[in-house]
Amino acid sequence: MRFYGFAVAVGVITLGACAGGEKKPADTTHVAVDTSSTTTTTGATTTTPTTGGAVAMAPITGATKTVNMVGDAKGYRFDPAEVTIKQGDGIKFVVVTGGPHNVAFDPATVPADVKAQLDANMGTDKMSELSSNMKMNPGESVTVSFGNIKPGQYPFHCVPHLALNMKGVITVQ
Ligand SMILES: [Cu+2]
Numbered sequence: 001m002r003f004y005g006f007a008v009a010v011g012v013i014t015l016g017a018c019a020g021g022e023k024k025p026a027d028t029t030h031v032a033v034d035t036s037s038t039t040t041t042t043g044a045t046t047t048t049p050t051t052g053g054a055v056a057m058a059p060i061t062g063a064t065k066t067v068n069m070v071g072d073a074k075g076y077r078f079d080p081a082e083v084t085i086k087q088g089d090g091i092k093f094v095v096v097t098g099g100p101h102n103v104a105f106d107p108a109t110v111p112a113d114v115k116a117q118l119d120a121n122m123g124t125d126k127m128s129e130l131s132s133n134m135k136m137n138p139g140e141s142v143t144v145s146f147g148n149i150k151p152g153q154y155p156f157h158c159v160p161h162l163a164l165n166m167k168g169v170i171t172v173q
Contacts, residue, residue, distance in 0.1 A: 054116070055116040055117050055119075055120045056120060057120045057121055057123065057145065057147075058117060058120070058121055058145060058147030058148035058149075059145055059147055060088065060089065060090035060143075060145045060146075060147060061088040061147055062085075062086055062087075062088040062089040062090070063085075063086075063089050063090075064089065064090040064091065064092050064143070065083060065085060065089065065090070065091050065092070066091075066092050066093075066094055067079065067080060067083060067091055067092070067093045067094070067168070068093075068094055068096045069093055069094065069095050069096060069098075069099070069101040069135070069158065069166075070096045070097055070098060071097050071098015071099070071101070071161065071166075072097050072098060075164060075165070075166075076098055076101075076158065076161040076164045076165070076166040077165075077166055078093070078156075078158070078166060078167070078168040079096075080168070081167070081168035081169070082168060082169050082171070083168065083169075083170050083171070084170075084171045084173060085146055085170065085171070085172055085173070086146075086172070086173050087146060087147070087148070087149055087150070087151065087172055087173070088146065088147050088148075089146050089172075090143055090144060090145045090146060090147075091143070091144050091146070091170065092141050092142075092143045093135075093141055093142045093143070093144070094139065094140075094141040095135045095136070095137060095138050095139065095140045095141065096138055097138065098161075099134070099135055099136045099137060099138070099140070100134035100135060100136045100160060101134070101135055101158045101160070101161065101166070102127070102131065102132045102133060102134050102135060102142065102158055102159050102160070103122075103131075103132045103142045103144065103156055103158065104130060104131035104132065104156060104157055104158070104159050105118060105130040105131075105154060105155070105156050106130075106155065106157070107129060107130055109154070109155050110130065110154065111150075111152065113150075114149060114150060114152070115129075115130070117148050117149060118130065118144075118149055118154070121144055121145040121146065121147060121148075121149065122142070122144050123143075125142070131159060134160070146170070146172055149172055150172070151172050151173055152171075152172055153169055153170070153171050153172075154169065154170045154171075154172065155167065155168070155169050155170075156168055156169070156170060
C-alpha cells in the first residue's frame with residue numbers, strides 16, 4: 001500500500017522566454033528630430049535690411065546761412081525765401097516773430113536718392129520725416145546741413161503756415 005512517485009516534478013519546466021516585451025523602435029527617431037532643429041537657426045542673414053534711419057548725418061563743412069522765420073502784419077514768410085548755397089553748407093532757420101514755425105521738405109519733391117540723407121541732416125529734432133519740430137519762441141532755430149546733398153532745388157515750407165504761403169526754395173550748387 002504505498003503510492004510512490006506521484007509528484008514527480010510535473011510542471012516546473014515551464015520556465016521560459018517571457019522577457020523583453022517592452023521595446024518600441026520609436027525612441028531612436030525622437031532624438032534625431034531634436035538635433036536637426038537646432039541646426040536650422042544658424043542661417044547667415046547678417047545683412048541689414050531696409051531700416052529707416054540707416055544713413056548717418058553729414059555735418060556742415062562750409063558756411064552757415066541764416067533764414068529768418070517771420071509772421072507779422074505783412075504775413076508769414078521765410079526771409080530770404082530763396083537761398084543759394086553750396087553742397088556742404090548749412091542753413092539756420094531762426095524764429096523772429098509769429099511762431100510756431102517749422103521747416104519741412106515735401107517728400108514728394110525730394111529725389112529718392114537724397115531723401116534719407118536730407119532727413120538725417122535735419123537731426124533728430126523732428127516730428128516726422130523731413131519735417132522739423134515746431135519752434136515757438138523768438139531765437140529758437142532749426143539747422144539743416146546740406147552735407148552730401150547733391151546739387152538741385154529743394155523747396156521747403158512751414159507746416160502751420162503753408163496755407164498762408166510761407167515757403168521757399170533752397171538751391172544747392
Ligand atoms: Cu510758420
